[in-house]
Amino acid sequence: MIHFIRDMNNDLLANPFDDELKTLARGFTEAIVPAIEAVERYGLKTYHLGRHKPKVRQLLDRVRGSSYTSESAKDYQRRLRKYGNRMFTFLDCDGVPWNNNNAENAVKRFALPQH
Numbered sequence: 001m002i003h004f005i006r007d008m009n010n011d012l013l014a015n016p017f018d019d020e021l022k023t024l025a026r027g028f029t030e031a032i033v034p035a036i037e038a039v040e041r042y043g044l045k046t047y048h049l050g051r052h053k054p055k056v057r058q059l060l061d062r063v064r065g066s067s068y069t070s071e072s073a074k075d076y077q078r079r080l081r082k083y084g085n086r087m088f089t090f091l092d093c094d095g096v097p098w099n100n101n102n103a104e105n106a107v108k109r110f111a112l113p114q115h
Helices: 002-014 019-042 046-065 071-087 101-111
Strands: none
Touching: 002 019, 002 071, 019 046, 019 071, 046 071
């Protein structure tokens, strides 16, 4: 998720006149920000996060059903089609973080050369 957000921000900066990308990003933001705010307020409990699932479902359905002409928007559509459900697993399962910081930090210990 965090890589998706970073990539989208970079592409928005690089393509300021891409209206399709802006619309896709706006919809993504409207779906994810309230869910992340709920995580910050209530923690990783599906009881509190479940109310955000309909908005995410609407986003994924809208993106999957759209016909984009912009290459950037097409790329995010492809990524959301392929990984969309997995990106939002934190809404379905208690204790699953919305970002992958824990996993990345654990892998870094093995990936960095030992001195």
